[in-house]
Amino acid sequence: MTLFLRASSLRQIRLLPAAAFLFAAQSMFAAAPAATTTTAPVPDRASSYYHYGLAHLYEDMAVSAGRSDYATQAVEEYKLALNADPNSQQLQDGLADLYFKIGRIREAVSTAQDRLAKDPNDVQAHELLGKVYLRSLGDMQTPQSGQILKLAIAEYEKLAQLKPKDIETHLLLGQLYGLNHDSIKAEAQFKEAQKVDANSEEVALNMARLYSDEGDAKRAADVLSGIPVDDRSARIEYALGATYDQLKKPHEAAAAYQRALDLEPGNLDTERGLANALLLDGKLDEALKIFNEVVAAEPQDAQSQIHISEIQRRQGHYDQALATLEKAKPLAQNSLELSYNEALIYDSLGRYDDATGVLTKLVSDTTHADGKYSDGEKANRAIFLDRLGIIYREENKTAEAVAAYKQMVDLGGDFAKGGYQGQVDAYRDAHQWKDATTAAAAAAKAAPKDKATQLMYAGQLADTGQVDQGIALAKAQLSSAGNTPDDRDTYLSLTQIYTRLKRWSDAASALDSAAGLSTKPDEKLYVYFLRGVLADRQKHYDEAEAEFHKALAIDPQNATILNYLGYMLADRGVKLPEALTMIQKAVELDPQNGAYLDSLGWVYFKSGQYDLAEVNLRKAMERMSTDPTVHDHLGEVYEKTGKLKMAVMQWERSMTEYAHSLPADADPADVAKVQHKLESARVKLAKLSPAPAAASK
Template sequence: MISLLRSLWQVSIPATLAVGIAASPLCAQNKPAQDPAAPSGQAAPKQAAATEKNAATDRASAYYNFSMGHLYAEMAQAYNRQDYVNKAIDFYRLALKQDPSVSFITEELTDLYIQSGQLNKAVTEAEDLLKRNPDDLGAHRVLGRVYTRLIGDPQGQQGKIDEKMLQRSIEQYAIIAQKDPDDTESALLLARLYRLNHDTANAEKSFKAVIAKESDNDEALTGLAGIYSERGDTKQAIDLLKRSSDENPTPRTLVTLAQLYEQSNDYGDAANAWQGALELAPDNDRWRRALAQDLLFSDRLAEARKLYEALVAEDPHDAVVQLRLSELYLQQHEIPKSRAAWTKAHEADPDNLEVKYDEVALLDAEGKTDDAIKAMKSIIDSSTKPEYNTAERAQRDRLIERLGNLYRSSGKYQQAIAAYRDISPDDSENGPRAEYLTIETYRQMKDMAAARRESDAAMKKYPKDRLVVIEHATLLADGGQVDRAINEIDGLKDGKNDRELLLADAQLLEKAKRFTDEQRLLDQAEQLSTTTSDKITVRFARGAMLEKMKDFDGAEAAFRAIIKDDPDNAGALNYLGYMLADRDQRLDEAQKLISKALEIDPQNGAYLDSLGWVYYRQNLLDNAESNLRLALERMGNDPTVHDHLGDVLMKEGKVKEAIAQWQSSLKSYDEAAGNSDTDPADMAKVQRKLEDARVRVARQGRAGDVR
């Protein structure tokens, strides 16, 4: 044991000995007199040598007394004898007196006081020492550690702390930090105490003081980043840790950086940070799971799949991993594999709410929407309670929203609205969102009058909510009041988080065909886009704008650039494919693009309409008709789909059926009257087709040959 203590002392003391010896009471008592022949402030050589000898003697004595204290402490623990405890305390006190700078002496002495229930004695002795010598660092450290132990457990179930002990701890460690600025351990503890006391200004100052001395101190870096994050400045926190991890990566900084990226919903960079942490600690299973999840959330599906399949091979009964693998397979449209993984998750944890919830998405993907609705209602009913706390109410609201979305996607609009109205209106997030979803459902029903009434009421309740304001502005623009709509959105801008609002303004300008102004706003939004996903969103809007401007080459280039960077972007695949089909160009390529979009999102009615239209162009009329009818099932009475189906039926010689589809198309246009998305030119084309078909029916009727 002595050899172990010797090595411990040799490792621990040198870093602190210089300051500690200089500050120790013994050294102060043995301060040499000045040599008359020496320059002012310099000790004579003999006296300096004596000082060094005294310091060495103090160190040797401190080492001896610490070793004896440690020995008696171990014996006290082994034999449960109070006299050994007292002897250990006496030896530790002597060691601390001889070298108060060595922190582990204080730690062991304080721990011994605490373990033996002698806290009052520890405080009394330390206070007595300070009365005799206010600069006794050892006494300050004992008091600081004792007071810190008495603060309580802020992370415990009760979360209570003793404010008086907290203030006393801060007082002691502030003194230590002032008298021993090289004691980074105490400085870090002081910073943590300041944070616990909600004194972020002093906490920040303490962390920065440590970083000034040790630029790579990961605890100080992550602590400072935590302060920035708590202030809402996640970007500054990320920048701080990114610079540090680029120069000197440590597991702690990389893990904190990953978590900050997750808070910003930047899962791609979060995954990169987890990968860096795992390079330093490859066996950390928790980090591997976090990496896999962020790879999944950032759509790096191939990487996520490889990692999840490795994790599930290690533990096939891990419900969470099986569930994530099921979600991944579902995104890759491997529905049988998704079902198999979900079944294993359910077998491992049948009562897990998330497992039950994920089956809803799986049933919907399998085309069993009614079963999905039934499963969702069962989840909601099973979680019904007389009262809910805030977290429970928020979770229930999310479940109800999912039920409403299922109703809406299956054309059951009134049930959807009823579900959205069951969402708590008092929740600051879910209340406005429920209003937004209700308005959108009315729009989808083509009931624009109801949508406007609902939107006006929502604006009175939530005048500063972005979703509500943007939706209200969109309805104003639908009615031709574009400038008023833009003014409403501009009223939310604060110069900090304006990207989403710029995109909303751009969309309104596109409705009004004010493309020059739209281009300017898209340029501004692109400058504020930091993630790949954000940039793709702007590029998509730009491509759509160019298509509306009839700049088809520019639009095609924009969508091809998106597909190059994001090959599974279903929206871009469909848009480009439909654009080619509508212009009767490169139809085989168009069919492949749209088919891939449908592989990614097989329930999307708009994509089914696109595929039906390209089949029409290819003269594959049976395929065209079946896809267009399926699109109507998905989308309800959509004027464009009715128009396309009318064209197909007319080409098949089914004139009366074609007339019925064009009549339905015009009816849908009439129901959407006042919507700026409705193009009068499109309505006029349908009207001409209908009139021509009626003329044909009249002629064929006279000839006795009409279908």
């Protein structure tokens, strides 16, 4: 947690070396000088005031000119003033504060402790010690940091007692409690400050930071959004935007950043926040405009240039995207994100060797010999390895893909689950069903208590003809009660298994059980999606469309749902403009996805735009060469454009892939349609072929 200090309370305080604070801290534990019992001399007020005036003058000169000789003279004048009036609290506090300002920490602490020995309630002495400890927290890596934090807390606890109406004291104490991971006490101090001034933005910001640090971004957003819009400053709006970022609500984040920008135009940090939120909200043109403005104002901003390249890639401007990254490279030579984006561009261009080369280097550069990684490093490696596996799958390099996913397994935890699933998917893409089942079995054996892995194996068993075993294994993952939150994923898996087996009633029942355990928006979204799939598979299209729209109301940027609904409409030849918009958005969100490119090509075909249909279907075929539907679609395009031989080739390939597909993926009606088109095309082709010349006698 960052310690937030108001400049007004700490001006003229400079950060001192940790060694100085340690030296000072050691003196803090020394016994204070014992008070004498002699009768205090009569103070010479006139002499004291004279020397105090000189001390103050030299102090100002020392601060303004930065001269140590003036500082030394100021100290001497303070001492002369104290000789004339030894019991003056003002003089003693002033001397202690001067010691602190000029870096003589030991004398500052000693003087403050002397004051507190005489008067434990001396506010200025406590404030000085508090400032000493606060500044020492600048080096939180020292072994003494925990001890210094406790000393700081003790001083501000005392100050909170002595100044119960001082907002800044409560805020500082709350921040210190936060550093000490005592959120209950921290919140109590912020609420004390709130009692003093219910409209303080400092209080609201500190409360929001505390909740965010605790992982409760929603509560943080509630605090900030609870302030009337007309009363919010740019700082409040910016903090609200950042909180919405945490909540993954880009639309709301963009609105907050825009309000902050309206209040404080030209703030580059706010512009970056707004551009990022717009990017996440899928408003690429608006985001690009702002990122360009940021880079124009700050040409060294490599991160914004990387985002510009990402937008250009998602818009299909691949050469521009590469050129932008080239400009950013000198500014971010070791940027993992830059290299990853470069690999994505190469992948989009079909330059698979270049893409795998970049990703392989990223994996190599982030490899630790001891195999130990931080959570962030694991997350990065998992992203690199997963994309590497996907590209190898696109190239039909199954062995290489499996090897990449095995490295993901080595990362453990959820990354291992992704690695296991990736291996199975790689074999499934290649129609190597036996190898897929073997890999799933090995994963289930390696992680016998992991529900997700067991469910993956159950689905593979059901898909490959071992239906009873698969369903039994899936049901075995249910708790004894069978209706706890942990059972939700099992019911969802059973829904998908039953749907693929066309056991509609069982699928609906399992999905109803999952729905009853779904409380969060993203959980409900997936239930709506699966209900849409179930309805679509039963050809209840209106019901399916309604369910998909419910899901999109929760997440309008969900590429999977946009693609599914768009394709469903396009395949029936209805609402084609709406279908095109949804599929284009899905492709924009994930330009490398072969299924989305197939949908885009198909909606163009249904709209009569055959050139665009062919371009996108060919791209899809490059990435999904074993998918019979893609070959069928491309065959349709070739027939419509008079390329009958090429159409026959595509339908023949489609039939070959259907022959190697799983029963659930080879609907007899679809296979029959392709067979009919192939036979008809062959007849037409035969009629168009010239008759062989008659043999000469």
